[in-house]
Amino acid sequence: MQGRACALAFLATGLMAGPASAYTAYVSNEKDNTMTAVDTATMKVIKTVDVGQRPRGITISPDGKFVYLCASDDDTVQIIDTSSLDVVGDLPSGPDPELFVLSPDGKTLYIANEDDNLVTVVDVASKAVLSEIPVGVEPEGMGVSPDGKTMVNTSETTSMAHFIDTQSHEVTDNVLVDTRPRFAEFKPDGSQVWVSAEVGGTVSVIDNAKRQVVKKIQFAINGLRAETIQPVGIAITADGKKAYIALGPANHVAVVNAETYEVEKYILVGQRVWHLAFTPDQKTLITTNGNSNDITFIDTATDEPVQSLTVGQQPWGVAISPK
């Protein structure tokens, strides 16, 4: 109890010393077809707006002007103007888009089409489909290398990470991972791709040069059944030293030392934690907790949860403005 009070006091001092910059976090609420905009400094809801049906994957343009949102049941990607929070257009997505990734230059969107075993490549400016790339069964996770040259898609039933050359739009390598891979995240230096396997319960670390699994990270939380540990979202710090992994129905986020691959801590957040994102200053990590209808703010200096905030029904994904 005393330890906790100390931690809080420390936290409070931290906040006073340098108030966190204000960013806006955008949260897709899968169940009630809305998106919530949140002020990351005050940790309060700015506004909740109606969007398309079953909003899931969400990302933001590098200049922060537009949010892109997968409206899965409307078979489209919506473009939302961040100044007005209005839907101002849409992009072709192929059927049932769930997750996507924007190229680092913001020009190309790579979308996973779960129903069609395809990755759809869309030119954002012209809204044209550039290519449809056949991949494994139920494509889902999407990651792009920092140099933009390589894209990784994971297919859930095939249990592979497909490496795609973004110039030729061709699959160059297929790496087997554990069952139902959900998410792919490159290390900021591009040396590795981390892939979570929801049903397998592991995170595979793939060497991007060798295209081989070099490490499988396992998780165990006291008092929780192994089956409830289902890794989904992954966020890796800009210095490449620490990774945060959302463990789904285990209601915890694992903090992993990205150099030794040791799990250093499990942070209790809300129920069925799905995805997570850093504020641009990396001081705060925000998680979406689907079954408790809230998001949790984690202080990355202490790796303690700071506050939870109720958003819409079944928050799924989160994107944070670059400034």
Added chain:
Amino acid sequence: MTSAVPGTLTAFLCFLFLAANFSGAVAQEAASKQPAATARPEKKITEIKIGYLRAYAPQLTLSLLDLPPRDEGVAGAKVAIGDNNTTGAFLGQKFSLDITEVKPDSDVVQAFDDLVAKGDRYVVADLSARQLLSIADIARDKGVLIFNIGATDDSLREEDCRINVFHIAPTRSMLADALAQYLMVKKWPNWVLLYGSHEQDHLYADALRRAAARFGGQIVAEKEFKDTGTARRTDTGATQIQQQISVFMQDLPEHDVVLVADESEVFGTYVPYRTWMPRPVAGTAGLVASSWHPASEQWGGIQMQSRFLRTTGRRMLSKDMSAWTAVRAVGEATTRTDGDDPEKISDYIRSDDFSVAAFKGQKLTFRKWNLQLRQPILLSDAKSVVSTSPQEGYLHQVSELDTLGVDQPETKCALK
């Protein structure tokens, strides 16, 4: 009408054949696109042939909605072959399916031998317990693995278990336990049991009695509904049935739930809403325990449902899911062992490394002591999934899934 069925089936098979060819072509294209810089040594195509042996005869049901589709089960296997081939395209593996039908209760040895002669080393079996036992030892001697998707008999996993027979279908005891856990969680512990007069109805009733004893339910009274050989459907039958069921239940003591064990489709469907006392019905009618439901969309299930509907033109039933899981289990083991050696695949499926994902929210593995697939059981009415067992709070030292069905300490199985 009789000629229309084979016609439709032929058209359907043609469609699937084309679909399989098409996806194969796409996949080959994808594979051939590999740039020279990263080219690996040419991978030879490995063929994995899976047999499907099925006892089939048109079946009458009390409700038209329950008439099994002509390709029940088979369609699930075909969708799984497609899924395996999409994955296989990246690894140089090609899966195919040989389907053979026999009559229920007929001799299946010849049909089985024919499949083996075609080169099938994995056989999905939708057969009665008796038929399955008649080929189990022959299969073992020939190095063939059998995947049971049709027989729910506990005996096949207990005294009659075999080292080469994997059971995808849940047992009656697993189904009954799943139901009993839910009724106990609901605090509806007092039950009356109505069971049919055929062998399989008695077995289901036995499973319900066992579940009651196991989870603390009370069967306050039981009654057998005799099959007197009446027609299942008559033009004005509904009026009589309404009264018959009510009168049949009139002398039963106070209870919370009516349990029905009628696998033979003689009276079960007629019980809900026609009871003497206003009580919910569960078992083979009302709230039904099953391995899958056409409305299950949790845990990514919607993807499976829409893929199945798009490929087959109908909704996915439990037997389709069992067949899909059986073929996927072979696919998963082939992918992971990178080959087609049945011995290696058999070892892998038995190992701690094996698991298969089947849209149930967790990995499915085999119980090592009797080769039964562990799986959550869905409890559903006609339209929706009501709950999934095991229920919260039923704990187990190995896997909570082992709170369903016969557990290791009580098993009579000695694999041979």
